[in-house]
Amino acid sequence: MGTDWKKSKPAARVLCGWLGMMGLLAALFSLLACGPAVLGGSAAGMGDLLAGQVSGSVYYQQRMADLFYNCSLMAAGGASPTGQTLTESQNTQLRTQARQAIGSDDGALASGEVLFAVLPDTETGAAFTNSDFALWEDGRVAAPLGYSVALAYSDGSSWGNRALLAAYDKLLAGQTVHPSAEGLESAVVVLAVRNSGDLWQPGFVSEGRVQAADLRPFLLLILTGSAAALVCGVVCLVWHRRAKPARAWAASLTGRVWLEAKLLIWLAALFCFWCWRVIYFPDPLWTVLPVLGWPLVWLTAVDLRQGGAGVFRRSLLARLGGLVRAAWLGQPWQARVAWPAVLCWLVPAAMVPLLWLMFFSCYWAAPGLVLFALVLGHLAALAVALAGLVVQLRFCRDAGRLTGALHTLRSEGAARPLHFKASAPLHDAAEDLNALREGIDAAVEQQRRADRMKMELLTNVSHDLKTPLTSIINYADLLCAEPLEGAAADYAKVIQRKADRLKHMVQDVFDLSKAASGSLPLAPAPIDLAKLIRQTLADMDEAIAASPLTFRTSLAPEAWVLADGERMYRVFQNLFSNALRYSLAGSRVYVELTAENGQAVARVKNVAGYEMEFDPAEITERFVRGDPSRTGEGSGLGLSIAKSFTEACGGTLEVRVDADLFCVQVALPLTEKPAPEDAGDGAEPSEECAAGAL
Secondary structure, eight states: OTTHHHHTHHHHHHHHHHHHHHHHHHHHHHHHHHTHHHHTSOHHHHHHHHTTOGGGOHHHHHHHHHHHHHHHHHHHOEEOTTSOBOOHHHHHHHHHHHHHHHHTOOHHHHTTSEEEEEEOOTTTSSOEESOSSOSEETTEEOOOTTEEEEEEEETTEEEEOHHHHHHHHHHHHTOSOEEOHHHHTTOEEEEEEESSOOTTSSSHHHHHHHHHHHHHHHHHHHHHHHHHHHHHHHHHHHTGGGHHHHHHHHHHHHTTSOHHHHHHHHHHHHHHHHHHHHHTTTSGGGGGHHHHTHHHHHHHHHHHHHHTTHHHHSSHHHHHHHHHHHHHHSOHHHHHHHHHHHHHHHHHHHHHHHHHHHHHHHTTTOHHHHHHHHHHHHHHHHHHHHHHHHHHHHHHHHHHHHHHHHHHHHHHSOOOOOOOOTTSTTHHHHHHHHHHHHHHHHHHHHHHHHHHHHHHHHHHHHHHHHHHHHHHHHHHHHHHHSOOOTHHHHHHHHHHHHHHHHHHHHHHHHHHHHHHHTOOOOOOEEEEHHHHHHHHHHHTHHHHHHSSOEEEEEEOSOOEEEEOHHHHHHHHHHHHHHHHHHBOTTOEEEEEEEEETTEEEEEEEEEBSSOOOSOTTTTTSTTOOSOTTOOSSOOSOHHHHHHHHHHHTTOEEEEEEETTEEEEEEEEEBOOOOOTTTOOOTTSOOHHHHHOOO
């Protein structure tokens, strides 16, 4: 899993907050949409409403309670809330009013949606009912097939649907006349309702079914929204301290959107809301639509809170204003290009709508004149736009020439001078480039003259040093040939040895200077690098045998390269001498030669006899030595000469240091093996080169 789950935590917190707030808003809007139609009922009525039953409708409950109340008055007569029974005349008048109320009811009773039966009817002595089916038979209540008993009085008690009983009890609480308890002991009242019916059939039952069908989604939204808001609210309280990173994450997303895009999103949302409101105005479901806009409101609030004034700066208008301000306050050529281009595009953009507005407004007054003005205006707008296009194309042409000159100056170091018209926007920039080119040419010429003078100085100094140095060496040789005794003989040998070292150092400096200046004479020819390394090791066999080191070689049978044999001999001679001088006593020196990726790669590895604390990239510089004490015989030119000669032959030399392991890698491009009669003897260096040393 790794740590990817941590990246999703801000998104999870934002989503949790959205779900909680959307659930709360859905519950509130649903509550406002249905209002008393849901809250006016009992808990049992809400349960029936969730189950999709008509008894969950408050309107249906009230109408059924009224019907049951009137039927109960007809069966039992009336009594005061305290239980005092009414007089006979009062009961007669009460029953007459109840009968009229039942008879004047809507089509639910006439259509058979609701069946009722009142036993006994004191006026006729028979049952008062609207059904041919006996709802009371053999001392028990019975409903016809397809009907169910909704409310009933029997054996002195009322029973039936709990929601309807609750509505009836609520109705009785507000009445000044109650059914007589004494009369109810011997009375029977039954109300039966058809289990299913047409929603468009007249009557309060059908209206109750429609209301239940409409209110059930709202009740579900109220319950689920409240539950989601509660759960998400608890989670958000737990994450309260971590809400700031979530808001910052949301602001980072909205901060990438331009202000114009945000306004368009808001306009689209408001337009959709308006269309929904107009189309579904009779349907209370339109009130749920604002819930869907809550994430947009939250994102806007977070964006304004986190971004502040930066929200308004990230817009197309602000960007355009910044460009205009930069053109006005920037270089002179910017204003000279920007303002004509802006005007040449804004003028046609403003002219064309005005021309068409004039056309639709004044065409009927003077058709010919309006058409002429319309055509002429469009031609003028086109001319202005073409003028702006010409200005931009000319600027692009001059900019292309300027950037081309810059590229030439960068890649080749020289470029022809640019000459623009004095009215051209980039005239001053071209003059600056010409001055820069002249300065570069002067600096290059001065550097070339300095290098030439340095080379001449080194040549003259080397030549001047060689003459007295040759005399010193000759007289040192003569002095050593004399029969000296004691300390005089030792002094003569020291003079001879130091003179030879000075001679080699002067020659190294001279060769290194020629290699650095590119004037080193080369004679490239195909040579076998494996044979060259073996010959170099053979020539140094005496020094290797006298050292406390062991050389291990792993060379390819042959590796032909195009190089100067004498220079490469000097390279490996310096590398082996360097290993003999600075390796740890008793260690091994490994010499390898392989063919890798079209190159002959030679590596010389040894374990240093001192702690290497230098930078491998600096060890090949002149007079830089790995031994900081500088107590050895080296001059610090061996690796520098080896690198210069290798690069002069077209190869590379790289130094690597790993703890105490010192490795020098020489790589040269491989070439084809020449025919035997054409093979050069580059692998057999001259005696002068073979005799050279560090």
